[in-house]
Amino acid sequence: MAGRFAWAKLPDSELMQLRLKDLKVSVEGTWLESCLERLYEELSERDLRIRPHAWISDEWFSPDTSPGIAIPFYLAHPRLMRLERRKIIDVEGGTVPECMRILRHEAGHVVQHAFQLHRRRRWQDLFGRSSTRYPHFYRPNPASKNYVQHLRLWYAQSHPDEDFAETFAVWLRPRSDWRKRYADWPALKKLEYVDELMGEIAGEKPHLTKKLLVDPISTLKQTLDEHYARKQALYVSETSSIYDRELLKLFSADAKYRRAPLASTFLRLNRNHIRRMVARWTGEYQLTLDAVLDSMIARCRALKLRAPGDQRQLMMDFIVLLTAKTVHSLYSPSRREWFAL
Numbered sequence: 001m002a003g004r005f006a007w008a009k010l011p012d013s014e015l016m017q018l019r020l021k022d023l024k025v026s027v028e029g030t031w032l033e034s035c036l037e038r039l040y041e042e043l044s045e046r047d048l049r050i051r052p053h054a055w056i057s058d059e060w061f062s063p064d065t066s067p068g069i070a071i072p073f074y075l076a077h078p079r080l081m082r083l084e085r086r087k088i089i090d091v092e093g094g095t096v097p098e099c100m101r102i103l104r105h106e107a108g109h110v111v112q113h114a115f116q117l118h119r120r121r122r123w124q125d126l127f128g129r130s131s132t133r134y135p136h137f138y139r140p141n142p143a144s145k146n147y148v149q150h151l152r153l154w155y156a157q158s159h160p161d162e163d164f165a166e167t168f169a170v171w172l173r174p175r176s177d178w179r180k181r182y183a184d185w186p187a188l189k190k191l192e193y194v195d196e197l198m199g200e201i202a203g204e205k206p207h208l209t210k211k212l213l214v215d216p217i218s219t220l221k222q223t224l225d226e227h228y229a230r231k232q233a234l235y236v237s238e239t240s241s242i243y244d245r246e247l248l249k250l251f252s253a254d255a256k257y258r259r260a261p262l263a264s265t266f267l268r269l270n271r272n273h274i275r276r277m278v279a280r281w282t283g284e285y286q287l288t289l290d291a292v293l294d295s296m297i298a299r300c301r302a303l304k305l306r307a308p309g310d311q312r313q314l315m316m317d318f319i320v321l322l323t324a325k326t327v328h329s330l331y332s333p334s335r336r337e338w339f340a341l
Helices: 032-045 078-088 096-114 121-127 160-172 187-201 224-235 244-250 263-282 286-302 311-329
Strands: 053-057 068-072
Touching: 032 096, 068 096, 078 224, 096 160, 121 160, 121 187, 160 187, 224 286, 244 286, 244 311, 263 286, 263 311, 286 311
Parallel strands: 053 068
Antiparallel strands: none
């Protein structure tokens, strides 16, 4: 594959100046084909007569005008995945298990629109109205049992369509044992309805069949530099000095600890472990956490804080602090909009 693309050998600085359309990548001949075949097998096993077509675009999405799935360009080449990791830290869909999770979610959107399921009264009673405007932010309740938990950030709580797509993905996954996993959860009613509904449309021909390509990469004129500037802006928020009180409780500016390591150095050396742990516990994107850590490190430096005491315990205390603040921030009205999947 490397020989097909001269840009694969370019340094980041030059690669970032290319337009997305100049990459000329496609699904064909990549590892994504086997993931799609696996999705088709899962749908076929349920006798769902639909095979979502797929194309490369700038992000994951499924349009309501065609039974297909757009896949982000970076998954089509190892060089682009490495660039994505450097720019965003997370590579969304970058492993087979994660790619399958997202494909099942997107297949839920395809099935919904292809069979016009959102027009059914029972669907609306359980999930809400598909015509509900997508919010600029949503305030999830991490403890809610009214929704399944599939993708990160309690995504089912963002919109009725996402609630259905997430429920469908949980139902579709082989050996998910959803009846046991969601026993005594109100969300079980949604799963049972999806199970009943899929049995009803099994073997039927979908209403939506025209294979359109929406925003294919061949039409995208923004440069990689422009793409990542926009993408980073969606993840990163300003923190300034809002964590000073918590940092002063955890670390110290007392002169008696002048021989202790600098708190800024302590955080910098442990940032990868801290970021991974908090991302795992909260579902937050690592890039957002990295931006918060940058701000905290800067504040520790400005406040001349030291990190006295047992370093392992101090790191765990900091992880707990950052986890609590991250979950709390999910309720904030100032929360930025997440990427639509």
